[in-house]
Amino acid sequence: IPPCPSSEETPDVAALIRRTEKLLEGSSSIGTFSMTIKTKDWTRSLKLKAWAKGRDYTLIRVLEGGPRETGMMTLKREKQLWNYLPQAGRVMKLPSGMLGDSWMGSDFTNDDLVRGSSLVEDYEAKVLGVEKAGEREVWRIGLTPKPDSPVVWGKVEMLVDRQSCLPVKQVFFDEEGKEARRLEYGDFRQVGWRQFPARMTFIPSDENRQTSILYDQIEFDLDISDDTFGLHRLRQGR
Numbered sequence: 001i002p003p004c005p006s007s008e009e010t011p012d013v014a015a016l017i018r019r020t021e022k023l024l025e026g027s028s029s030i031g032t033f034s035m036t037i038k039t040k041d042w043t044r045s046l047k048l049k050a051w052a053k054g055r056d057y058t059l060i061r062v063l064e065g066g067p068r069e070t071g072m073m074t075l076k077r078e079k080q081l082w083n084y085l086p087q088a089g090r091v092m093k094l095p096s097g098m099l100g101d102s103w104m105g106s107d108f109t110n111d112d113l114v115r116g117s118s119l120v121e122d123y124e125a126k127v128l129g130v131e132k133a134g135e136r137e138v139w140r141i142g143l144t145p146k147p148d149s150p151v152v153w154g155k156v157e158m159l160v161d162r163q164s165c166l167p168v169k170q171v172f173f174d175e176e177g178k179e180a181r182r183l184e185y186g187d188f189r190q191v192g193w194r195q196f197p198a199r200m201t202f203i204p205s206d207e208n209r210q211t212s213i214l215y216d217q218i219e220f221d222l223d224i225s226d227d228t229f230g231l232h233r234l235r236q237g238r
Helices: 013-025 110-114 231-235
Strands: 028-039 043-053 057-064 073-077 080-085 090-094 123-133 136-145 155-161 167-173 179-191 194-204 209-220
Touching: 013 123, 013 136, 013 155, 013 194, 057 110, 073 110, 073 231, 080 231, 090 231, 123 155, 179 209
Parallel strands: none
Antiparallel strands: 028 043, 028 209, 043 057, 057 073, 073 080, 080 090, 123 136, 136 155, 155 167, 167 179, 179 194, 194 209
């Protein structure tokens, strides 16, 4: 992982974003977390477990939820995405156009949960300035999509802590430049040698709702077999 630049330096922005993504993802991970969806009328919670290996392989299983949700699984293998629907006992392949769709009615998209896009690979980045975010001094980084990148946002702005290189917030704008949603990071904890934001909250800009995930446990850089991400896992429902 690239080192965090001194707060006095003008950072190599690509290296900074790469470090930020590696801190959040590692080479692989296994974790359990709760997802809570809040609207003005109701609140719904799920308990999930996720296995991830690089950006090509992700498996998510609903451990606890409603009758239709418990046991549901989402699998990503390279550019392909499948859902397992336990009530129907059926595996359904999702078209790539559904990466931007809501996952399980939450404010997280399929793309958010299965690491479909990469800020380093899919966006051009530059430092817009230095500012305060609460008690933190942060870099504000502007990201615009590279030509032909498979992303839905017109631009993204990211606040990164100058001391730790950890993300504090991301703001997503539509193609007309209007703020669409923001992602806030919090509850930073020590996980092995790294600091990790155990809480991540998506907040749509024009709706009275939000979705948070809170990690109970996560381990990074594990030896996970590719077989973990086989389609047979879905067909067996486990």
